[in-house]
Amino acid sequence: MSLDFSYRHLYYFWVVGKEGGITRAAARLGMAVQTVSTQVRELERALGQSLLRPEGRGLALTQAGHVAMQQAEQIFALGEQLPDLLRNTVSEPSVRLVVGISDGVPKLVVRSLLQPLLGTPRLRLLCHEGEFDDLLADLALHRLDVVLSDRPAAPSRSMKLHSHLLGSSELAWYAPPALAVAARRGFPQSLAKVPVLLPTTHATARELLDQWFEREGVRPHTVAEFEDSALLKTFGAGGMGVFPAVSLVHDALIKTYEAVFVGACEGVEERFFAIAAQRKVQHPLVKKLLRS
Helix, strand or coil, X not given: CCCCCCHHHHHHHHHHHHHCCHHHHHHHHCCCHHHHHHHHHHHHXXXXXXXXEEECCEEEECHHHHHHHHHHHHHHHHHHHHHHHHHHHXXXXXXXXXXXXXXXXXXXXXXXXHHHHCCCCCEEEEEEEEXXXXXXXXXXXXXXXXXEECCCCCCCCCCCEEEEXXXXXXXXXXXXXXXXXXXXXXXXXXXXXXXXXEECCCCHHHHHHHHHHHHHCCCCEEEEEECCHHHHHHHHHHHHCEEEEEHHHHHHHHHCCCCEEEEEEEEEEEEEEEEEECCCCCCHHHHHHHHC
């Protein structure tokens, strides 16, 4: 295979694109401005395309530059993973799956979603929790194999991502034993009187719950909001207030958290998605997850 351009030149262009200018890129690389500029021009000459254009005091990507930048992101992201992949292969042969978990997905649900894969021989599962948009960026750069989320990825020309519905579950209300009787009395209007815990607005479930409150004519007595669903359940079961959870984890809430079922949140259903990046060769475990 013959290449008409140097990967070193591509790397310099990638840094320039990241930094937004030749001067800042040269400072990051510890090189002279003229040297970096020359390397980028060599890449443009080899590709026969202009990749950068002046914009204000810096540089912006041309249309061809955006395409080259996307490819460079993938190339250097894969390069960063190479030492770890080789080290893991030599020391402990395994099937490695890197999963991003959106912070809006209930932690008790994650195991259920991944259950079809947990019996895989020599599975090495790496789970990273984070903000939805950050996880999608890592997925597009192939730093993650799949993302589990409570919402699909928005259509984007720059990130070729595909969302697959894995399942759904209705929401219900649970209470610590000390609040169970009061919460059940006149439910759901009782939620205006007993302390209530809710997810923050970053979670898809919050919007659905707000709509449900409006339909039921209930103004909840909210005493706390949590980004982390596990914290919400922990504080709720600890006695702080009545809290919502997906019915999918009903048994775990009763056994592990000793929570008491209060009532159904009729008409409110939370959905869970697996989001994967478009690849020529898809990870076999991701394919298995999507089929499940």
